Amino acid sequence: MQPMLATAAPPPGRPPAGPGWAHEVKWDGVRALVTVHDGTWHVTARTGRDTTVAYPELAPLAAVPALAGGTVLDGEVVLLADGRPSFTALADRMHVRDARRAAALAAARPVALVVFDVLRHDGQDLTGAPFARRREVLDDVAPDLPGTVHVSPLYDDGAALWDATAQQGLEGVVSKRVASPYRPGVRSPDWVKAPHRHVRTALVAGWRPESTGTGRLGAVLLVAPDASGALRYLGRAGSGLGGPVGRDLDGRLRHAPAVRCAVADPVPAVDARGTVWVEPDVAVDVRYLTRTPSGRLRQPVVLGARTDADVDPWESR
Incomplete structure (x- = not known):
């Protein structure tokens, strides 16, 4: 399965307004789909390539009982530099194929997974459910997630989040229609990205x-x-x-x-x-x-x- 993709915000490039949208931080990392089932875990990149070996910090997901029935999480692998997520800082991690090198890098500068969607839970396909419902499921399992995994917060006010992310030097804002389904592999106007850079x-x-x-x-x-x-x-x-x-x-x-x-x-x-x-x-x-x-x-x-x-x-x- 390929992840759903966002379209660029139309001029002037700000988050959309209105009650039908939810907003979150645009994380400067690497997109990842994480599949957990019966004590196993796998990380898949946007291209479908298996990148599990590169991120040993995410292995504790396999031991979470709430995910064992078959769960697919969508999120972003991030690495902090000067207190902020940095894609450049991930340069040493995303292409690693050797488990020993990945373990050494993880010990020196661990990554985290910021999760913002769930596509399957307890073996049930959730892609047809509205985004608001999928987030309810994600929030239910959030307390059980290990320390290397965090749920991306949602905000009602896209304009306020836009100003806050600019002040904090973050990448931008992603806005999602709360009634929209998850469309794998589709760049959809139901998701809108508004980067500061x-x-x-x-x-x-x-x-x-x-x-x-x-x-x-x-x-x-x-x-x-x-x-x-x-x-x-x-x-x-x-x-x-x-x-x-x-x-x-x-x-x-x-x-x-x-x-x-x-x-x-x-x-x-x-x-x-x-x-x-x-x-x-x-x-x-x-x-x-x-x-x-x-x-x-x-x-x-x-x-x-x-x-x-x-x-x-x-x-x-």
Whole structure:
């Protein structure tokens, strides 16, 4: 099963108002579906990939009697940095495949699971039930959850939550129609995301080493498909490539097939100079300030590679 996805809030990008909505914090983490049944537990990424080994902190879920009859939880794996959830801080965790390395990382910087929905409980499919009912079920099991798992609080006032999350440096707000069913794998207007900072997932079409001669990764060239499937140019990003994010991407890109993919837009010579073109198979999350009239990203910062997310379509703004 794939998780339900949210659509972007229409201009001016604020949470919707009205009694038919519930609002919660938009957590800066990695989406996860967690299945618990008869003493076993499994974590699945958005793509359907099994990521259980990466998060040993969530193993106590298997021992919760209230979940043993067959429960599927939807939530976000988060890791705190400076007191706030940070996707960048998760760079060392989300791609781990070795149980011993995962255990060592968990001991040093444990993750938590913030749960915001329940799709199945006691073997009963809840996806057709309204969101308000699913949250009642989730609230019923909340007292039994282990310390590494928390239920995301709900708020009635989206505007107040928007202001509070901005003041606290959080990512934004997600609003959900209280009468809406859960639609697996669908990006639905029943869920609306309103981020304070623009973040999108893009593909890497090429990379450049640092100009200082260190050989380290210095910049990546980003593209995204438009409605026709053609790849459109988003620009060059050099910020955010230090530390584990840069090392992870460097390893992925140096082993990527070297090929000049067809980009529908002309790539500026200053960006193309010295670029190693690759098959656009590596996806990254990018934070940016605004878009130019031609659709390029202003002040892009690479947050990390993604293997659990769809690439956001190209738009002019």
